Amino acid sequence: MSAVSPERRLLATGSVRRRKRKSRMVEVVAVLSSGLAVAVLALVVLTVLFKALPALNLDLFTKTEATFGESGGGIAHAFVGSMLLVGIAAAMALPIGVLIAIYVSEFAGPRTAMLVRSSLDVLNGIPSIVIGIAVFSLLVLRFHQNAFIASIALAIIMLPLIARATQEVLALVPQSLREASQALGVSKWRTVLRVVLPTTLGGIVTGATLGIARAAGETAPILFTSTLFTNTVSTDPHHPVASVPFIIFTYSESPDPNLHKQAWAAAFVLIVFVLVTSLTARFILHRAARKLRTG
Amino acid sequence: MDAPAPLPELAAPALASRRSRRDRIGDTGLKWLTAGAAIFALVVIGTIVYKVVQGASLSIGHFGLPFVWHQVWDPNRDIYGALNLIYGTAITSGVALLFAAPLSIAIGLFLSELAPGGVRGVVGALVEMLAALPSVVIGLWGILMLGPFVQTDLEPFLGSFLGWTPFFRGEHHTGGLLPAMIVLTIMIVPISSAICRELFLTVPQELKEGAFGLGLTRWEMVRGVVLPYTRGGVVAAILLGLGRALGEAIAVTQVIGSAQGIHLSFFALGDTLASRIAAQYQGALTSLAVSSLAYLALILLIFTLVVNVSAQVIVKRFELKQGA
Numbered sequence: 001m002s003a004v005s006p007e008r009r010l011l012a013t014g015s016v017r018r019r020k021r022k023s024r025m026v027e028v029v030a031v032l033s034s035g036l037a038v039a040v041l042a043l044v045v046l047t048v049l050f051k052a053l054p055a056l057n058l059d060l061f062t063k064t065e066a067t068f069g070e071s072g073g074g075i076a077h078a079f080v081g082s083m084l085l086v087g088i089a090a091a092m093a094l095p096i097g098v099l100i101a102i103y104v105s106e107f108a109g110p111r112t113a114m115l116v117r118s119s120l121d122v123l124n125g126i127p128s129i130v131i132g133i134a135v136f137s138l139l140v141l142r143f144h145q146n147a148f149i150a151s152i153a154l155a156i157i158m159l160p161l162i163a164r165a166t167q168e169v170l171a172l173v174p175q176s177l178r179e180a181s182q183a184l185g186v187s188k189w190r191t192v193l194r195v196v197l198p199t200t201l202g203g204i205v206t207g208a209t210l211g212i213a214r215a216a217g218e219t220a221p222i223l224f225t226s227t228l229f230t231n232t233v234s235t236d237p238h239h240p241v242a243s244v245p246f247i248i249f250t251y252s253e254s255p256d257p258n259l260h261k262q263a264w265a266a267a268f269v270l271i272v273f274v275l276v277t278s279l280t281a282r283f284i285l286h287r288a289a290r291k292l293r294t295g
Numbered sequence: 296m297d298a299p300a301p302l303p304e305l306a307a308p309a310l311a312s313r314r315s316r317r318d319r320i321g322d323t324g325l326k327w328l329t330a331g332a333a334i335f336a337l338v339v340i341g342t343i344v345y346k347v348v349q350g351a352s353l354s355i356g357h358f359g360l361p362f363v364w365h366q367v368w369d370p371n372r373d374i375y376g377a378l379n380l381i382y383g384t385a386i387t388s389g390v391a392l393l394f395a396a397p398l399s400i401a402i403g404l405f406l407s408e409l410a411p412g413g414v415r416g417v418v419g420a421l422v423e424m425l426a427a428l429p430s431v432v433i434g435l436w437g438i439l440m441l442g443p444f445v446q447t448d449l450e451p452f453l454g455s456f457l458g459w460t461p462f463f464r465g466e467h468h469t470g471g472l473l474p475a476m477i478v479l480t481i482m483i484v485p486i487s488s489a490i491c492r493e494l495f496l497t498v499p500q501e502l503k504e505g506a507f508g509l510g511l512t513r514w515e516m517v518r519g520v521v522l523p524y525t526r527g528g529v530v531a532a533i534l535l536g537l538g539r540a541l542g543e544a545i546a547v548t549q550v551i552g553s554a555q556g557i558h559l560s561f562f563a564l565g566d567t568l569a570s571r572i573a574a575q576y577q578g579a580l581t582s583l584a585v586s587s588l589a590y591l592a593l594i595l596l597i598f599t600l601v602v603n604v605s606a607q608v609i610v611k612r613f614e615l616k617q618g619a
Contacts, residue, residue, distance in 0.1 A: 023512035033401035103329030125603035127542025137350035187318035189325040217429025
């Protein structure tokens with residue numbers, strides 16, 4: 001061991017080998033953790049798919065709940081109700097959310113912008129069940145349950161998502177575009193409406209899509225606002241309507257295996273809707289951001 | 296607008312002044328319209344807090360602060376206390392966090408440091424899809440698939456070699472605290488790991504290369520550079536996950552089994568603040584019962600506000616430090 005050749009020195013020995021082994025182990029843990037997360041997603045989605053298959057038929061979308069003890073039937077009333085609830089909610093939240101985003105990125109000073117952004121984060125962090133309780137004691141106690149009130153609760157949940165996504169894309173619009181427009185003598189409001197907003201259409205669509213995906217799956221705000229519905233297809237916002245997540249919730253707690261089957265089928269349709277809309281939103285945002293970055 | 300001696304064909308003072316007036320109205324109009332929307336968001340938050348407090352006021356007047364540490368919840372005698380539910384919320388979210396925090400950091404490291412380009416995008420998207428799963432679907436899976444598995448396999452397995460601790464003994468149920476913890480872990484991980492990934496990506500490349508240049512292994516580089524650099528942010532990421540877990544009502548209601556009492560064993564049935572509210576939405580008969588549910592919502596609101604606002608403060612400080 002008196003003359004160690006230079007090549008020998010470069011080989012990992014002793015403590016270096018131990019350190020490398022430790023590093024390797026941590027890397028394996030990181031890979032396994034990621035694998036676990038993906039496996040859980042696959043497990044839930046595939047379980048829902050296989051359990052849903054027996055009840056996935058046309059009846060599911062065209063019929064309403066079968067009378068007690070009978071098999072078959074569908075949840076057409078829940079699909080129509082969910083569309084109504086989410087549609088009204090989006091119609092309320094979208095314009096307000098976009099206006100907030102415009103204020104934050106175009107008009108507010110840095111401190112005000114920070115304040116509004118933080119409040120949106122606070123609103124986003126309020127549990128949906130608490131929003132449900134608040135809307136219940138604000139509106140349901142006075143006007144009784146109806147679809148319109150449930151939509152208001154869902155709109156409150158969508159609002160921060162829409163405002164946030166829109167504002168993030170507005171921040172990507174190059175400042176030079178605004179300056180060029182104003183240098184041509186175009187007033188600020190025309191610049192905002194004719195130059196800035198059209199370039200951020202992608203962001204607005206993304207925000208709306210994310211909001212719709214989230215609202216479509218929310219159950220907690222509906223618990224207090226739209227549960228006393230009848231077993232018929234209804235599009236009247238003055239009365240409570242059924243909704244897909246609420247149907248899944250009640251069916252999952254019932255002992256009737258026929259209802260379990262329908263809950264799986266409803267869950268499958270809901271998952272497909274939510275995942276497709278989320279992926280679309282990602283795709284649109286990606287394209288919009290790339291277009292803005294490359295000019 | 297009052298340019299000196301304009302050329303004849305440009306001299307259209309009437310038109311110019313009309314346009315400038317329209318622009319003045321348009322500018323202030325749009326400014327106040329958008330400001331109004333922003334103020335509206337603040338009003339919504341204020342209204343939510345006010346309405347929850349107002350809804351709870353009857354119960355607050357009746358039970359006062361001791362509501363928080365009283366255990367009994369008995370609709371028959373119209374007596375309500377929140378301690379069981381606060382315990383249930385704390386133990387389920389706390390244990391879920393214990394599992395979710397290291398998992399989230401590990402996934403964040405995988406996505407930012409280890410994964411090759413293609414895998415990075417795909418796994419990142421899949422983790423985000425896990426976050427997009429509606430909680431009612433996770434709850435459905437939890438009650439019909441996870442619950443029976445927990446009862447017949449997981450709980451006997453845990454009990455067989457951890458049964459000497461107080462946490463893993465007692466009857467096996469399809470529902471209870473253990474499935475609730477698993478469900479909550481599934482809900483925290485995608486949120487926290489997505490934020491962790493973003494944080495780890497902000498670590499300057501020079502610092503990492505410097506560490507490698509000194510002969511550090513990848514793990515030593517992570518421990519010596521990445522984690523210290525992002526420490527505050529990682530805490531905030533985990534707090535944001537905790538915020539979601541504390542307020543999760545639906546999936547927990549489906550699996551936790553709605554039971555009274557404080558049990559050390561994770562096999563026991565239980566209840567949380569959010570799940571009690573969700574489970575009793577129609578059963579509340581007296582006005583005191585309704586008001587007590589609002590009181591629970593108020594406690595929950597305070598918990599989540601504290602958690603979320605501290606996460607935000609940490610993030611702001613992190614951003615300031617980075618800017619400096």
